[in-house]
Each structure stands twice: as C-alpha cells, then as structure tokens.
Amino acid sequence: MSEIKTVLVTGGMGYIGSHTVIALIEQGYQPIIVDDLANSSPEVLNRLKIITGKDIPFFKGNVCDKAFLEKIFSSHKIDAVIHFAGFKAVGESVEKPLEYYRNNLDSTLTLLEVMTEKGVKNIIFSSSATVYGTPVHVPLTEEDPIGTATNPYGTTKIMQEKIFTDYAFVHKDFNIALLRYFNPIGAHPSGLIGEAPYGTPNNLMPYITQVAVGKLPRLTVFGNDYPTPDGTCIRDYIHVCDLADGHVLALKKLAQNPGLVIYNLGTGKGTSVMELIHAYEKATGVKIPYVIAARRPGDVAENYAGTLKAEKELGFKAKRTIFDSCADSNRWQQKNPKGYN
Ligand code: UD1
Numbered sequence: 001m002s003e004i005k006t007v008l009v010t011g012g013m014g015y016i017g018s019h020t021v022i023a024l025i026e027q028g029y030q031p032i033i034v035d036d037l038a039n040s041s042p043e044v045l046n047r048l049k050i051i052t053g054k055d056i057p058f059f060k061g062n063v064c065d066k067a068f069l070e071k072i073f074s075s076h077k078i079d080a081v082i083h084f085a086g087f088k089a090v091g092e093s094v095e096k097p098l099e100y101y102r103n104n105l106d107s108t109l110t111l112l113e114v115m116t117e118k119g120v121k122n123i124i125f126s127s128s129a130t131v132y133g134t135p136v137h138v139p140l141t142e143e144d145p146i147g148t149a150t151n152p153y154g155t156t157k158i159m160q161e162k163i164f165t166d167y168a169f170v171h172k173d174f175n176i177a178l179l180r181y182f183n184p185i186g187a188h189p190s191g192l193i194g195e196a197p198y199g200t201p202n203n204l205m206p207y208i209t210q211v212a213v214g215k216l217p218r219l220t221v222f223g224n225d226y227p228t229p230d231g232t233c234i235r236d237y238i239h240v241c242d243l244a245d246g247h248v249l250a251l252k253k254l255a256q257n258p259g260l261v262i263y264n265l266g267t268g269k270g271t272s273v274m275e276l277i278h279a280y281e282k283a284t285g286v287k288i289p290y291v292i293a294a295r296r297p298g299d300v301a302e303n304y305a306g307t308l309k310a311e312k313e314l315g316f317k318a319k320r321t322i323f324d325s326c327a328d329s330n331r332w333q334q335k336n337p338k339g340y341n
Pocket of ligand 1: 202205220222298
C-alpha cells in the first residue's frame, strides 16, 4: 500500500476534470490543477472555490512543456496524477490531425518522462469507449479487443493507451489506471459548473441544453433507421459526478499497487437518442423540438458498458439516474446560458 494524498490534475479546469476536483476534495485529497485554458475558462476556479470552500492551487500552462511540469513536480510532493488534458473534438481532429497527434501524444510522453524523473508512480488516464471501435457485441467489456477509431481523436486515445501499456510492461513499480469513459452528461447539482463547449456543440447533451435555453432552434437527430428499437442510436450516458467518483475509487485502487489496470466507467444501461430527449422533457418540463436527419458518419448503432469489472474491483456503481443527469444539465445551462462567459 502507498499513501496517495496530493493529486496533480491535468485538464482540471475542463468538464470532467473540474467535477473530479470536487470529488477529490470531498474525499480528503489535495488536488493541484494544471491547465492551459485552451478549452476552458479561468472562471471555473472561482466556481470550484464557491462549491468546495477551498483555494485550489492552479498552474496555467501546457503539459507538453517539460520545464513547466518539472517546476511543479519539484516544488510539490505529488503522489499521483490524473491526466485529463487533451484535445477532444472528433470533427476538429479530422481537420487538424497533426495538432491532435502532437498535443495528445506529446503531453502523455512528457508527463511520463517527468513522473519517471521525479519518482511519481501513480497515474489515471482519461480514456474513452471510442477505443473499442465498432462494437462486435454489447455490453463492451474490458477484455474486448481494441478496435479501429474512425477519427484522429479516437486514434490518439488508442495510441496513448498503448504508450501506457508498453511503459507499464517495463516499469512494474508503476500503477496505471486506464479509465474508458462512456458518454458523460449532467453537471454538479449546484448548477455552478458544467459542460461549456466553445462554438456549436458536437455532442448530444450540450446540444439539447442549448436548444432548451433557446440558443439553438432545434435538435437534429442523426438517423432513425438504425437496427435499434426506435431506430435511433443507443449510448451509455453516465452522470459526470458518478464518473468523478469513479476516479477517486481508481486512486484507491492505485494505492494497492496493482500495476496497469483497465476499467470501463459507464452505467451498463443503453439509452436511445429519442429516449434521452423524452427523459429531458420529463425531468425539466422543457420541450425539445427536433428534426430527423441522415446518419452522422462514424456513428455506431449501439454501445454500452459492461460494468462488472469496475463494480467488483473498484466498488464502482453509477448512482445517478438519467433524469438526474437531465435535470442537472438543464440547471447548469439555465443558470449559465452562455457557459462561463
Ligand atoms: C462522441 C465521440 C467519442 C467521444 C465522445 C465524447 C464519435 C463517433 N464519437 O461519442 O469518440 O469520446 O463523443 O466526446 O463522434 N446525436 C444527434 N444529434 C446531435 C448530436 C448527437 O442525434 O446533434 C446523436 C449521435 O448520432 C449519437 C448520440 O447522439 O448517436 C451521441 O452522440 P455524441 O454525444 O456526439 O457522443 P458519441 O458519438 O457517442
């Protein structure tokens, strides 16, 4: 057993990172945030202070900047790292492949180099269900093979998992958790922090919430001719606070020196696009106008998580319902129609 107390959170100002910072503080950990604010707002820090009552150390900079990282590791006793920082827009990754490969791979390589130099041996990596590619079956389990991603963003997740796996093979004293997220939605129940994408959202829930506040006129449902009960795609939507709790459980696992471990973080339950729209309307009383359009290239009909491994080995089980997620996403967007601006 090794004691983990101080946790460096890269990308800690982002959507999943900021919710995880709260979970860490609630469970007695001391987070330190590193973020270059490329895709997040400095206002998040103020909101985190209101929610937690704590001044959280924050360093603005890029994880690919080795000298910057070395300084932080030299001036703090860091026990573990949670690595969220990275570019994450699927469509943009197709337009800017080099930027995505450079940023996402370089940050992971630099982080591992600095951790090795400084003797910090515990890390959680933000992976994605996207690494499974087109599912051969559902639920997807951790034993299923890594697939082929349909875009550079997904490929960077696969490549980063590979970097961690090859590294762990020769560094048996390192503890690495690869967490494969399904579809995070929802927001902190305070309505103070939530998902705040720049520009028009690509993902379903932020699109719905912007329709709900009248920022966008209607939702476009991408395809209703999939081989699913109502014809629309099925995903495993997990409340971001459940996801955040999963990271704390993974840290507890790392403290037992398990080497490299891989877990899905999902609910194990599939919800279709139409079911999500209806759940949102029911949870919030807000009507979501929509039109049906063609399928979006690269989408798979159905994916949801096998959750047995995370439940058995981490004690992880998603607690919040799809209605909680809808109500919380809606509260966040109603209180912050322009995000953090
Ligand atoms: C996407 C990415 C995935 C990434 C995840 C989180 C793809 C193929 N996958 O997952 O790699 O990890 O986001 O960022 O892009 N939908 C609509 N209308 C919309 C938006 C979405 O009908 O305006 C539908 C989609 O067709 C899909 C479902 O909603 O069936 C969920 O879409 P989205 O939120 O983008 O997540 P994924 O595609 O599952």
